Amino acid sequence: MARIELIDVVKRFKGETVIPNLNLTIREGSFTVLVGPSGCGKSTTLRMIAGLERQTSGDIRIDGELVNDTEPGKRDVAMVFQNYALYPNMTVRGNIEFGLKNRGVPKRERERLIRDICEIAGLTPYLDKKPQSLSGGQRQRVALARAMVKNPKVFILDEPLSNLDAKLRGQMRTELIELHKRLGTTFVYVTHDQVEAMSMGDRIVVMNKGEVMQAAPPMVLYEDPDNLFTAQFIGTPPMNVLPASRLPGLRTEGEGHAEFVGFRPEHALLSPETAELTREGLVIAGQIATRESLGAEQVYKLRCEAGSFFVKSFLNPYVGGDFALAVVPFERLYFFDRDGNRLRRLRAVRPQLAAAGV
Amino acid sequence: MPSILNRLRPYAMVAPALVVFSLFYLYPIGYMIHLSFHEWNFISPVKTYVGLNNYREMLADDTFLQVLRNSALYTVMTVLLATGTALPLAIWLNRKSAFHAFVQGAIFSPHIISLVSISLLWSWLMDPEYGLLNGLLHLFGISPLKWLNDPGTALVSLVIVAVWKSLGYNTLVFIAGLQSIPPELLEAAALDRSKPWTTFRRLILPMLSPTLFFLVIINLIGSFQVFETIAIMTQGGPINSTNTLVYYIYEYGFRFFKIGYASAAGVILLIIVGTLTLIYFRLLSRRVHYR
Amino acid sequence: MSMNDAGRRSAIGQAAGVRRPLAVRRIRAVLEAMLFAANRACMLLLVCAFALPFAWMLSTSLKTLPETMIFPPEWIPAEPVWSNYAVAWNSGPFLTYLLNSFIVSVGILILQMLTIIPAAYAFARFRFPGKGLLFGLVMATLMIPAQLIFLPVYLMLSDWKLLNTHLALILPFASSAFGIFLLRQSFMQTAEELIEAARLDNAPEWKIMLRIMAPLARPVLVTFALFSFITHWNDYFWPLVMTTNESARTLPLGIAKIRETEGTATWNVLMAANVMLAVPVLLAFFAAQRQIIRAFVYSGVK
Numbered sequence: 001m002a003r004i005e006l007i008d009v010v011k012r013f014k015g016e017t018v019i020p021n022l023n024l025t026i027r028e029g030s031f032t033v034l035v036g037p038s039g040c041g042k043s044t045t046l047r048m049i050a051g052l053e054r055q056t057s058g059d060i061r062i063d064g065e066l067v068n069d070t071e072p073g074k075r076d077v078a079m080v081f082q083n084y085a086l087y088p089n090m091t092v093r094g095n096i097e098f099g100l101k102n103r104g105v106p107k108r109e110r111e112r113l114i115r116d117i118c119e120i121a122g123l124t125p126y127l128d129k130k131p132q133s134l135s136g137g138q139r140q141r142v143a144l145a146r147a148m149v150k151n152p153k154v155f156i157l158d159e160p161l162s163n164l165d166a167k168l169r170g171q172m173r174t175e176l177i178e179l180h181k182r183l184g185t186t187f188v189y190v191t192h193d194q195v196e197a198m199s200m201g202d203r204i205v206v207m208n209k210g211e212v213m214q215a216a217p218p219m220v221l222y223e224d225p226d227n228l229f230t231a232q233f234i235g236t237p238p239m240n241v242l243p244a245s246r247l248p249g250l251r252t253e254g255e256g257h258a259e260f261v262g263f264r265p266e267h268a269l270l271s272p273e274t275a276e277l278t279r280e281g282l283v284i285a286g287q288i289a290t291r292e293s294l295g296a297e298q299v300y301k302l303r304c305e306a307g308s309f310f311v312k313s314f315l316n317p318y319v320g321g322d323f324a325l326a327v328v329p330f331e332r333l334y335f336f337d338r339d340g341n342r343l344r345r346l347r348a349v350r351p352q353l354a355a356a357g358v
Numbered sequence: 359m360p361s362i363l364n365r366l367r368p369y370a371m372v373a374p375a376l377v378v379f380s381l382f383y384l385y386p387i388g389y390m391i392h393l394s395f396h397e398w399n400f401i402s403p404v405k406t407y408v409g410l411n412n413y414r415e416m417l418a419d420d421t422f423l424q425v426l427r428n429s430a431l432y433t434v435m436t437v438l439l440a441t442g443t444a445l446p447l448a449i450w451l452n453r454k455s456a457f458h459a460f461v462q463g464a465i466f467s468p469h470i471i472s473l474v475s476i477s478l479l480w481s482w483l484m485d486p487e488y489g490l491l492n493g494l495l496h497l498f499g500i501s502p503l504k505w506l507n508d509p510g511t512a513l514v515s516l517v518i519v520a521v522w523k524s525l526g527y528n529t530l531v532f533i534a535g536l537q538s539i540p541p542e543l544l545e546a547a548a549l550d551r552s553k554p555w556t557t558f559r560r561l562i563l564p565m566l567s568p569t570l571f572f573l574v575i576i577n578l579i580g581s582f583q584v585f586e587t588i589a590i591m592t593q594g595g596p597i598n599s600t601n602t603l604v605y606y607i608y609e610y611g612f613r614f615f616k617i618g619y620a621s622a623a624g625v626i627l628l629i630i631v632g633t634l635t636l637i638y639f640r641l642l643s644r645r646v647h648y649r
Numbered sequence: 650m651s652m653n654d655a656g657r658r659s660a661i662g663q664a665a666g667v668r669r670p671l672a673v674r675r676i677r678a679v680l681e682a683m684l685f686a687a688n689r690a691c692m693l694l695l696v697c698a699f700a701l702p703f704a705w706m707l708s709t710s711l712k713t714l715p716e717t718m719i720f721p722p723e724w725i726p727a728e729p730v731w732s733n734y735a736v737a738w739n740s741g742p743f744l745t746y747l748l749n750s751f752i753v754s755v756g757i758l759i760l761q762m763l764t765i766i767p768a769a770y771a772f773a774r775f776r777f778p779g780k781g782l783l784f785g786l787v788m789a790t791l792m793i794p795a796q797l798i799f800l801p802v803y804l805m806l807s808d809w810k811l812l813n814t815h816l817a818l819i820l821p822f823a824s825s826a827f828g829i830f831l832l833r834q835s836f837m838q839t840a841e842e843l844i845e846a847a848r849l850d851n852a853p854e855w856k857i858m859l860r861i862m863a864p865l866a867r868p869v870l871v872t873f874a875l876f877s878f879i880t881h882w883n884d885y886f887w888p889l890v891m892t893t894n895e896s897a898r899t900l901p902l903g904i905a906k907i908r909e910t911e912g913t914a915t916w917n918v919l920m921a922a923n924v925m926l927a928v929p930v931l932l933a934f935f936a937a938q939r940q941i942i943r944a945f946v947y948s949g950v951k
Contacts, residue, residue: 050845050849051848051849052845052848052849071848071851072845072848072849073848073849073850073851073852074851077849078849079845079846079849081842081845081846082842083840083842085840085842085843085845085846086846087843087846087847087860087861088865089860089861089864089865098847098850098852098860099849099850099851099852102850102851102852102853102856103851146850150850365777367771367775367854368771368775368777368780369771369777371767371768371770371771372767372768372771372772372783374763374764374767374768374823374824375764375765375767375768375787375824375829376768376783376786376787378764378820378821378823378824379786379787379790379824379826380786382798382802382820382821383790383793383798384786384789384790385801385805386798386801386802386805387793387797387798387801389801389804389805390798390800390801393800393801393804400804447695451692457689457692458692459938459939460696461692461695461696462942463934463935463938463942464695464696464699464700465695465696465698465699466942466945467699467703467931467934468699469945470879470883470930470931470934470941470945471883471927471930471931472882472883472884472885472901472904472926472927472930473883473885473901474883474885474901474902474904474905474926475901475904475923475926475927477905478904478905478908478919478920478922478923479702479703479705479706479920479923479927480702482705482706482709482916482919482920483702483705485916487718487720488717488718488719488720488722488916489722490701490702490705490722492720493720493721493722496720496721497721522698522699522702526699527945527946530942530945530946531946534946579792579794583794583796583797585796585886586885586886589885589889590885590905604796607800608799608890611800611803612890617800617804620800621800621801624797624798624800624801627796627797628797631792631793631794631797632792635792
């Protein structure tokens with residue numbers, strides 16, 4: 001169990017700055033997921049922690065110890081690679097044993113560790129097979145076993161599930177969560193898939209262009225995003241964002257000037273007529289462009305004057321024809337300034353009854 | 359401390375190979391150039407500096423000029439025949455079946471046999487009295503040839519042996535080149551109703567040009583260095599009609615002990631081989647990559 | 650190729666919906682069968698051009714001396730004379746030759762492996778100042794043939810008192826530019842993750858090279874080993890120049906020398922010796938044809 005600190009870390013590749021200035025603390029024992037679009041620097045961050053890449057400047061500490069000049073093999077971290085990186089010329093046993101041998105673990109001890117780990121990972125029948133003859137899921141387990149057997153301070157996983165099919169991926173996800181619970185080791189996990197991030201991490205670091213956009217537990221990210229990027233990166237479909245100036249029914253009070261207004265698709269309600277809904281929330285009139293039914297939920301895409309947006313509903317399908325009013329409760333509106341930063345001190349004003357009469 | 363070791367490691371790893379190359383390839387070239395300006399009989403303790411005398415003497419020597427002519431003639435004939443025949447052969451034999459593999463193996467087989475074997479075998483086949491080749495000619499009612507014993511046919515006979523040895527190799531290299539052409543390209547051409555000849559000229563030949571250049575250069579360099587067949591089959595004769603550069607150097611160095619003079623001839627060979635190599639790299643970098 | 654084209658064209662014809670009368674189709678089928686047969690026959694003829702000389706070598710090796718002096722030549726000897734082989738074998742110290750050939754070829758191969766693996770690894774994996782220059786040096790030696798430098802190397806080896814020793818035949822070939830080139834190519838194709846995984850497993854650099862990279866490059870190493878072994882096993886030029894003493898000479902030299910000991914015209918004995926030199930290599934070739942062809946052709950496709 002170890003805490004990882006990145007302090008003023010900068011990384012440049014051939015004159016190009018990949019990470020301008022990164023400060024990040026990964027709590028001990030946490031399952032931290034680094035998530036972001038490709039090229040956001042999440043893999044580079046991971047590789048710097050592992051020691052496979054050296055930062056241009058700044059410090060990295062693992063368990064309080066400065067590891068800037070420590071070889072990857074001496075950092076007490078284990079890594080699971082995207083394509084598993086199993087040694088093709090060695091058997092499953094050889095793969096797991098290789099690291100132990102290099103650490104000078106005596107033979108007796110090695111055999112015991114391998115036996116134990118293979119029992120846990122369900123690999124005992126495959127010990128003497130070569131990786132090429134194993135299925136994707138089995139290879140994944142070998143890669144995990146190879147990492148686990150070293151009993152590292154930190155577990156690093158670089159998109160480990162992306163080569164598996166959808167069903168196996170779901171299964172491995174649960175297994176990894178259980179594994180983390182049992183080991184209690186710090187997990188650092190990289191993915192570009194926000195669903196994977198939300199379902200696995202107890203702490204998520206959203207990255208974009210080498211910067212941390214927000215680091216928080218999943219539900220905080222979802223309910224209280226710091227900025228437009230996080231808001232739109234998390235959730236399927238993502239948060240709807242419309243320019244504030246194109247929404248005539250909206251009035252705000254508080255600090256700041258709202259440039260963008262956002263709301264989650266699942267917070268909007270579809271209704272055929274105005275009624276008294278205007279008192280409850282912001283009303284946006286639109287044409288239904290597409291309808292997607294996923295069984296339990298319906299996803300509508302609406303087109304309005306200000307742009308298009310999604311509405312997700314868990315009720316029965318909307319039957320009011322192609323025209324609809326979307327109503328979003330005022331407290332479910334998010335405001336952002338011109339740079340995409342969240343305006344937390346801004347609120348929507350409920351229209352007065354008198355005003356409604358005008 | 360470990361970082362210094364890390365920095366030295368790559369040099370330590372390439373060092374053994376580079377020591378061998380410097381000692382046995384690069385240094386000798388310098389040494390040879392140095393010797394070519396001297397007169398030395400290998401036994402005497404003194405090497406006399408003679409400037410360009412060796413070169414002057416050599417260029418005035420009729421035998422040397424004949425040797426150059428022989429080398430050039432032998433090289434041109436061998437390269438033209440060995441690569442020129444190999445291309446159509448490759449197109450003909452380029453299929454993946456057991457039978458084709460057998461045919462390819464058969465024509466390739468001389469390439470892996472010692473040149474000593476080949477030279478002895480062909481000396482016997484070309485025997486002017488009882489040789490099999492004259493027997494074949496006899497079947498067709500042609501009067502026997504003297505092959506290696508006739509100054510008029512000796513060089514051509516050696517060319518035949520060289521082509522026989524290298525044809526299979528050239529063909530297989532061409533086949534490897536043909537097989538690296540993506541089949542979709544040929545299929546697209548077929549769908550465009552391209553005639554076979556057009557497909558060959560406009561598609562296959564350009565795609566094959568790196569292979570073609572490679573083979574021409576390798577054959578050129580190889581032919582200029584021919585030694586074994588000459589040493590075993592003709593010893594440069596009759597009357598110097600098959601005397602070529604490497605054999606000439608060998609004779610002057612090891613039979614007449616004129617080390618300086620032989621070195622000068624070596625420098626001439628170096629210039630020829632070096633020029634060919636440079637041309638190859640120049641062409642390679644300029645025009646031949648479609649992949 | 651030509652057959653391919655014919656097939657493809659007729660397939661396109663059918664796809665376009667062109668239907669020909671039955672008789673025409675039948676004639677076509679017969680013509681195609683004949684063409685196929687003619688094609689195969691031509692190929693067999695080609696094979697003969699390469700197989701017959703070897704057959705002739707075998708036939709001669711079993712003849713009596715008078716039988717070799719019949720014109721026009723005859724193929725089958727009245728009675729096979731196996732003793733030609735014994736005469737050939739006893740005409741010189743062939744056991745020594747054989748042993749020398751073996752020591753030299755294997756010695757070269759071992760030294761080459763020792764020098765090319767680390768060099769190729771360093772050229773493939775590390776960035777270091779002067780790398781381009783040093784690799785250029787390696788590539789330059791690729792283009793320097795033994796026939797160019799034998800004279801100065803002979804003088805050097807003579808100075809070092811190494812003439813007529815195995816070392817004179819081994820040391821100049823202790824490394825191979827071709828091998829470094831091939832192996833470097835193969836090392837560069839190895840997935841970076843494997844090396845990273847090994848580094849995380851705390852493997853020292855030599856272990857990454859020998860336990861991870863070299864086993865992955867095994868096909869290339871085998872290919873190169875075949876190429877190297879056959880080349881030096883067959884070599885005549887270098888041992889001819891560097892040795893004068895029977896005790897250090899190799900098999901090809903010994904065979905070539907029979908001409909001097911047994912006389913130029915004893916073709917039956919000469920061919921028996923030749924069979925001993927060529928047939929083992931030919932047999933090996935037909936056993937591992939695919940591998941050996943790849944070993945030699947590799948350089949041509951890069």
